[in-house]
Amino acid sequence: MERKRFSVLFFIKRSKLLKNGEAPVRVRVTYDRLYVELQLKRSVKVPLWSQEKEKSTGKDRNSVELNHYIDALRVKFYQIYQD
Template sequence: METILFFIKRKKLLKDGTASIFVRVTFGKLSAEVATGKSVLPSQWVATKGRAKGNTLKTKQVNAFLDQLDYTLHDLTLQIQREGKQVSAKEILNRYKNLNVPKIGILALYAEHNQEQKELVGISVALGTYKRHETSMKLFQEFLMFKYKAKDIPVNEVDVDMLKKYQHYLMTVRHNNNNTTVKYLRNLGKVLNMAVVKYNHPR
């Protein structure tokens, strides 16, 4: 069973005089910790309870957040166990951090990728490669509007089922042959892999 401890670092205060609240998760003999993004005045912190004291709106909000975080971390532990995977303090916190990853859109990321490609044309990227990625991005944009009436969609919502629908769209609506379709899927896959590395999105 995991142990969850909330604590502050009194010797490292923020500019407003408050101390950042951290959470330490221990599973087995190993621990891992991360900042919660919340802070409190050192005089308001009750170390034995791992909560702030007082009836102000701010302390109530902080304590409510910590209560929810405690529940979330416990739930993530159970989730890992249900999946039959090895539980560790680091894995529990990694999953928590993934919940808070900014939901960047796949087309926004693709546009960023293509801009970088454009700047490298004639240096390390062929003009044809850049143009193929531009076409790939436009085709996926058309697909999202056609199938979901969406201008963009978060990277972590692009799953296997959506890719199969995209493949079907390319071959039936756009009338691409199998080889061309595979190339477009590979181009999109490159950007999805970039998201995994850059934002640590679960796939």
């Protein structure tokens, strides 16, 4: 039996900066070589984004809220996968 691969990756689109200079946050959900990429209705200042952590490194309110939102989405995606 072949095991299906599942992953969730959060990243920013540096090539599509918004008018305010921030980059939109996106998520890519992959399942067995098929993927869907979604743009979250959130953005972050480019220097505050850590791709290693897939989160904002800022300590301001917007960064903290974004990180909580990313954590909640990650949990929801994995719960859906488990069901």
